[in-house]
Amino acid sequence: MTIRLTNTFAKSVKFEGKQARYFDSSDPGFGLVVGAQKKSFVVNVRVGGKKKLETIGYFPELSVEEARERARKHKVALRDGLVGDGSLGDLFDHYFKVHGPELAKSTVNQYRRIRKKFSDWESLEPAYLTIERCRVRFLAITENDGPIAANAAAIFCQAVLAWAVERGLLPENYANPWLRVKRNSRKARKRFMNKGEIKRYWASMAELRxxxxxxxxxxxxxxxxxxxxxxxxxxxxxxxxxxxxxxxxxxxxxxxxxxxxxxxxxxxxxxxxxxxxxxxxxxxxxxxxxxxxxxxxxxxxxxxxxxxxxxxxxxxxxxxxxxxxxxxxxxxxxxxxxxxxxxxxxxxxxxxxxxxxxxxxxxxxxxxxxxxxxxxxxxx
Structure with missing residues (x-):
């Protein structure tokens, strides 16, 4: 059934023995499914050439207006090239494709280098990205590459996931695990080499060379x-x-x-x-x-x-x-x-x-x- 979805309608409609679907007349593909236990907001998308309904939230946790906006973001994301239920690798690819042109070239190059630190996470789904897993990787990067490099890696991952939520690629209630990873303190450094150290640095480089x-x-x-x-x-x-x-x-x-x-x-x-x-x-x-x-x-x-x-x-x-x-x-x-x-x-x-x-x-x-x-x- 096609109808103009409103909060009043969503509140009043009842389950009548079988699941019922109501699609919004003003926003094609956005609908409300009334089941025995829940009222679910859905969006009709095409993935791999086939149509499917994806649940994007529930009433009354989401209002109709909030669900409609989420559905629009979700359809835009799919139209831009990312299929639903993607991996972290999909998110990274989509981030560079859509958001990359808006960033400075040096920032994009830095982010691409940082991505290599997470090459073994490419096939991982965001839902399985736990706080502990992020903390372990953060400590490993700190140990191998230094505290500043680890902070940069955390900032990159946090930014990609936050962007994915904003774009509707991840649910709005997605708990970004990198928000719970404490960064390395960054005190102003005034370390520099004296003349003796400079000479030794040059000599050691020549020796290695x-x-x-x-x-x-x-x-x-x-x-x-x-x-x-x-x-x-x-x-x-x-x-x-x-x-x-x-x-x-x-x-x-x-x-x-x-x-x-x-x-x-x-x-x-x-x-x-x-x-x-x-x-x-x-x-x-x-x-x-x-x-x-x-x-x-x-x-x-x-x-x-x-x-x-x-x-x-x-x-x-x-x-x-x-x-x-x-x-x-x-x-x-x-x-x-x-x-x-x-x-x-x-x-x-x-x-x-x-x-x-x-x-x-x-x-x-x-x-x-x-x-x-x-x-x-x-x-x-």
Whole structure:
């Protein structure tokens, strides 16, 4: 039967010995099924060439208006290409297809790399994604890749599931398990290498490099990070068409903030000229034998960790290479504005936060002041 579904009708209609179906006259495919125990909202969809009714909620837990909106979202999701009862892999695919174009390219690339951390979950249905399973994976990523990488992985998964609920791909009462996983604390870090550590880092890299062809592209990428202060994502996303080695510039269409052009030193130009080009790959730091993709960030982390281990340098993250560049510029007498330009900070407040306190003359004057104050109290 076709009728204009309202809350009044849904409340008054009774079960009369057999199941009855009432479809909405204003929204085709949306209906109410009245059974002996429940009144169910359904939507008529086509999956694999066959029509089927899918339950999307129950009256009175959902009002007719809420159920109608959920049905519309569900039909839009199906029309966009995702069949019902999909796996996490289906959700990931659909997320990148529909929502990907709305995100920054660097964010999409980062999310695709994060997805690889969950390759064994691709066939898992969202209903079987428990809080404990998420916590175990979060701890594993923290142990293997660091606390920041684990936080990023959790944020990605939480965002995909929340988006799926909003799109009607998951029920509105779906309990997103990643909301219950406590993130790693992110205190402001001011770790950077001193000159002795920098020398040991370079020496250990050269030692590893001399042992063979393994990790060669990662060595080039780490050199680029050390010599420029670029972010890890900016190294991994670097393409040949972004470089002008004749004029010594690199143009990033999208950084963490805005499009930027950076000047390259002669040393960096020489470095980039030596990086072997991989046929069919547009990325500078290419992944051998994996098509048009850059080196994997896990490989970069592994090489960095091995260098630090040999150099006996503790508690140094990849991002600390960037902070090392900024700190060494400051120690060499560079203004905060120059450091901000080199590192690509839009807000000089960020530069001040990490580098304003680094000044040999200021530190020496402060030490003298403290000693004078304390010495003046001696004997009293």
């Amino acid at each position: 001399s042992e063979g062809r393994r990790w060669q592209m990662s060595f080039y990428a780490l050199e680029y990070l050390l010599l420029t202060g670029r972010r890890k994502e900016e190294a991994l996303s670097l393409r040949h068409d972004m470089l002008d080695l004749v004029n010594g510039t690199v143009s990033y269409p999208r950084t963490k903030t805005d499009p930027k052009v950076f000047y390259l030193s002669k040393t960096v130009v020489e470095l980039l000229s030596k990086v072997p080009k991989i046929k069919g790959c547009s990325f500078v730091f290419a992944s051998f034998g994996k098509g048009n993709t850059p080196i994997d960030e896990h490989t970069l982390y592994s090489v960095h960790k091995e260098i630090c281990k040999r150099a006996e340098i503790e508690n140094l993250t990849l991002h600390d290479l960037r902070r090392t560049v900024g700190s060494q510029m400051r120690l060499a007498g560079a203004d905060l504005a120059d450091i901000a330009d080199q590192l690509g900070h839009d807000d000089i407040g960020t530069t001040k936060k990490y580098y304003a306190h680094i000044s040999p003359s200021r530190a020496r004057d402060q030490a003298d002041n403290v000693s004078a104050i304390m010495a003046d109290q001696q004997g009293k």
